[in-house]
Amino acid sequence: MYIEKVKSSRLTPESLEIKTFGNTFADHMLVCNYKDGVWGEAKIIPFQEMSFSPAMQAIHYGQACFEGMKAYKDENGDVFMFRPEKNFERINNSAIRLNMPPVPKEVFMDGLKALLDIDRDWVPPTYGMALYLRPFIFATEPMITARSSEEFMFCVITAVAPDYYAKPLRVKIADKYSRSANGGVGYAKAAGNYAASFYPTKLAREEGFDQVIWTDASTHEFIEEAGTMNVFVRINDTLITAPISERILNGVTRNSLINIAKHNGWKVEERPIKVSEMKAAHKDGSLKEVFGCGTAVVLNTFSAIGYPDETLDLADMPMEESWGKQLKKQLMDIQNNKSEDPFGWRVKVEKNLVNTL
Incomplete structure (x- = not known):
């Protein structure tokens, strides 16, 4: 896995106290391209704007799907995902329905763990808050012919998540x-x-x-x-x-x-x-x-x-x-690892995991 870290983090104490959902993004993102019938190497790079053709197929025909997940931090500073295998299954079910190639398990699971390991400081320690994880797949082939794309991108971006609704x-x-x-x-x-x-x-x-x-x-x-x-x-x-x-x-x-x-x-x-x-x-x-x-x-x-x-x-x-x-x-x-997990749902993100990838 290719990894490029940011030169300096954008994280501030205020970042972990936000009250709005979905616009405070962590330092890094994961990208992986599909072309010529195969998924390429997964890459973790600094969160950044990306350039695409205005003919990109996803814009015109909506060939795109996503997932919603969260990472949590307990009182000891350990980071956990919650039932990520369910999201892996579902994003690929969505992809198949939209005639897109399923993402390999190692790209999805190893990519998420590596991304969270690098940006673990972005996971809020406050009970009720989390780091929201947004894996998504979209068609990137530059064409406006009404057919399925043959080129795709899988990405994961993350954002600090407060309580979404504060009232009934x-x-x-x-x-x-x-x-x-x-x-x-x-x-x-x-x-x-x-x-x-x-x-x-x-x-x-x-x-x-x-x-x-x-x-x-x-x-x-x-x-x-x-x-x-x-x-x-x-x-x-x-x-x-x-x-x-x-x-x-x-x-x-x-x-x-x-x-x-x-x-x-x-x-x-x-x-x-x-x-x-x-x-x-x-x-x-x-x-x-x-x-x-x-x-x-x-x-x-x-x-x-x-x-x-x-x-x-x-x-x-x-x-x-x-x-x-x-x-x-x-x-x-x-x-949040405040109680026993009788179902085996928590998945711990090991520290320094990126050094083994």
């Missing part, structure tokens, strides 16, 4: 726009999925909501996701979430929360849940809480759910009664 969210049920459909790319982290969500989200915010609860494209009867998050609904003492499908992203945080909830002895159901079922549960008092989850947000409770004809308010539950708040703390304690 007001969400609106989607009854017109859709995030995905059968046979589409909903299960992939395709770049275009997110671009298509921005306009409906804008409309929801103009009505006083923070995000959209996406429903199925065919009937808008079933709850699927919320914004960029998977959704959980708790009715009485049962936690319900939509089953993974070709429309719904196989969230790493979602899967982790299900495992923790079952470990707690709580009842979890992965099944379709109707909008009308959630509304009826609110009416009879059995709807206890609704929350979304994802890598960036971890877990965020919903304070209100907007329907075309009314808005349902949800009470803010104390920690001892809220399954969502308890699950968030349990997950974060595992990620």
Whole structure:
């Protein structure tokens, strides 16, 4: 692996205290090019602007996908990744769906570990903060013919991540726009999925909501996701979430929360849940809480759910009664090495690893 370190770091004490997500980038990045049917040597270089042709295929036809991950630092200064193998599997599933070459495991895993080893000082030591990792693949061939590219780049950039949302969210049920459909790319982290969500989200915010609860494209009867998050609904003492499908992203945080909830002895159901079922549960008092989850947000409770004809308010539950708040703390304690990891999810990034590569 080729490694070029920065001459001087841009890291300051203020860098690790930021309150905005996604614009405070660490010193280095990983790049690897695909050409003539093979992936080349992975390189770690200083974070920098890059030059591409205006005919680059990704710009015109959206052949691009990405992942979202985090690295954490414990009280001893050790750095950990969280379930990176799940992100490796998912980025390659996304790549295959978009007709892009899968990234070799050694490029993905060794590259991430080496990048984190070099920039470990950028991982915030503060509980609740992390270093966000953004692996992504995009088509680089300079052409505007409507066909799959034959040249690609795999990159990893990293950014300091504070708590993504500081307050419970007001969400609106989607009854017109859709995030995905059968046979589409909903299960992939395709770049275009997110671009298509921005306009409906804008409309929801103009009505006083923070995000959209996406429903199925065919009937808008079933709850699927919320914004960029998977959704959980708790009715009485049962936690319900939509089953993974070709429309719904196989969230790493979602899967982790299900495992923790079952470990707690709580009842979890992965099944379709109707909008009308959630509304009826609110009416009879059995709807206890609704929350979304994802890598960036971890877990965020919903304070209100907007329907075309009314808005349902949800009470803010104390920690001892809220399954969502308890699950968030349990997950974060595992990620930050503050508790035992009965699932084997933490992956330690060894120090001075780059000297062996």
